[in-house]
Amino acid sequence: MEDRLERLNDAAGLPDSRAASDGARRAGTTPRLGARAPIPRHLGLSGKLLAFTLAFVLLAEVLIIVPAVASFRVNWLSDRLAAARTAALVLDAAPDGMIPPQLTRELLGSVGAITVALKRDDTRRLLASSEMPPEVDLHVDLRDVDPLQAVSEAFDTLAASDGRIIRVVGNPPRGDGFVEIVLDETPLRKAMMRFTRNILLVSLVIAALTGALVYLGLAWMFVRPMRRLTQRMIAFRENPAVPVPVLGPPERMDEIGLAEREFVVMQQQIGETLQQKSHLAALGLAVSKINHDLRNLLASVQLISDRLADIQDPAVQRFAPKLEAALDRAIAYCQHTLAYGRAQEPPPERRMVPLGPLVAEVRDTLGLGGTGEEAPSIGWVASIERGMKVDADPDQLFRVLLNLSRNAMEALSARAPNDPIRDQIRITGRREGTIAIIEVADTGPGVPERARAHLFEAFQGSARRGGTGLGLAIAAELMQAHGGGVQLVPGTIGATFQLRVPDRPVDLDAHRAARSHG
Incomplete structure (x- = not known):
């Protein structure tokens, strides 16, 4: 598997310490389906037969x-x-x-x-x-x-x-x-x-004639298709990125035919997976180039926002803290841009976070918090238990809620013009014992059936044209890091995603030490 990933990195142009040697080794080695399989040193299937x-x-x-x-x-x-x-x-x-x-x-x-x-x-x-x-x-x-x-x-x-x-x-x-x-x-x-x-x-x-007929029959029925299947496996192993021509599904209904059909399906699935991995590698290279310059640009914008905070205009004073918070998050995101594809998300720094203010910040980030003439065309409804707190990393929980809310907003925007009474994003929060349950729902068209099988897989779970599907994949990964999860609730109007965030187990020794110190 490691060699395959290295080949994908080579194909995408990613630097690797063994890229030159691997490229030279594979130069001009395109497998041919009709090539003979290497003669085994031990007794082959025909000899054993x-x-x-x-x-x-x-x-x-x-x-x-x-x-x-x-x-x-x-x-x-x-x-x-x-x-x-x-x-x-x-x-x-x-x-x-x-x-x-x-x-x-x-x-x-x-x-x-x-x-x-x-x-x-x-x-x-x-x-x-x-x-x-x-x-x-x-x-x-x-x-x-x-x-x-x-x-x-x-x-x-x-x-x-x-x-x-x-x-x-x-x-x-x-x-x-x-x-x-x-x-x-x-x-x-x-x-x-x-x-x-x-x-x-x-x-x-009689035995010689019978044995010859049996041998020829078995060789035709079993050895020949097995040799053909082995040649295809060898050609596919030599370079999985090069598609091996598919001869079409065999008509045999026995175990040999089943193996050939399953190999064709596996070959197609692995080919699609390798193609997706190749795109991911190319995307990782592009993002790594952008990340360096983007952090510098955001640092410059942060300096400008600091100067804007000194202006005494009421409107500037109202929006400057939100702009600074958004820039701080953007800079932190840039530092972990390659975390999803290359390593892992940083472990969550959990603490008891008030859910209400965090949900209000998500609303303002999406621009759905205006009133009067600035009222958005998409409604926002938050129903959270009074004083509810969640044992979570505030930045990571913000990212999860922002991704789910932005997906809901894009789904509702697809049927513009919007009506805030009809088109709404609803966030509810409640506690069931030591588990915090948060639901992000919308009144849109819902998740198509074709997208549900790979809903939380990167680049496969998008339900709209042009989407990447990364938002749900990132949300699922962050929730798993908290020991919880995210799921699509069936049988609801629109799409409803439920987050379950369990509290951390209480450290009794630390609790007793704190009480004795107090």
Whole structure:
């Protein structure tokens, strides 16, 4: 923010210790909307999207291939058990020793087993064997297969060496018991390897196509607009004072479209704010130049007013004190001319001020205190509680009342010719406990609705053409310094502004010390 203000000061011509270096640094650096964003050193959004796509595709491959391989192993063994059940029916139905050895070998070959056995009740019968049954290395029971167990056994089969003998148990053809086969696991492992290779190739092709389509779709839908939005942000950051061309509000209704629309609105608002700040900086420079000479001129006028006070003319004697008071205030204002824009108003020097005389001074300053032929065309009505005092800085409270009364006077003057009965400025004052309430009202047209949103903001709260809006902004700042505030009272004829000035908290220690000293 400080750098931006320094750029505004440079643009307005305000002196700054780093103006020369900043101007040289920014010379010839007008941002272009179509310029490429700098390549980040870390992994960008596209790279992250590609990495996430690959990771999830590989995860999907694992989630697909592992259960498929486990299911292939179970199905392969189940097919061998199904063939063994058929062979068991044939062998069990034949009388003992009536099956030729050639048929036994053919049945065992169709099953792919070394031996086939059937257990019923408490009897276990070896139906066929091609050779002496070998020693079994692993037992597999397919009657109750757990999914996790099937996966672990599938990995175990893939990692096994050739020639391992396994015993597989399944449900019998009929009745109770079980049917079992003993076989070499090598054909199963080779079949599983072929199946894994084939499904891996097919899955990789499908996953690659799917991942590419997903990546391109996400890149088009999200990465591309985000990169465009990032380029606009970079161009706007390089020099906010240079307006970036607005491409128009996007038609997307999702979060990306919302972000783009909000960025367009923010860009326009910041541009307007920077333009206003630039005008403020230019105004501050102009006022700083005027301030020096104006104080000298006012000092000369003050010397002349002192000489006028020595003239014995009654009219001069009547107006000379008011002229001196006005000049004193004008000189004090010049000393704090830049206080609003550069620093802060001086802290109020508060004391109990009689409100009636202060309101009368505001009236005379505006020229609304004449009678007879000098009676003004705008009426002035003051209704203040008898002896009411306000705990405030008299000069600052005078400025607040003068600004509000002058705004009311200008609003009434806009519908000239004026009638003092119809066109009036009314000031009321009352106390509610420790709070002094002052209202400045007029019978004019009131405050337009369009001006109420920024009523107490400098250069934005003016309700008339040519106004600056500084009067209400200064009044609000001075009231806040007193711990109070100013607000527009709704639902009244014309415009009514209410001031609330709370008394300072009583310092009990100082109060007791004063009483004891007295």
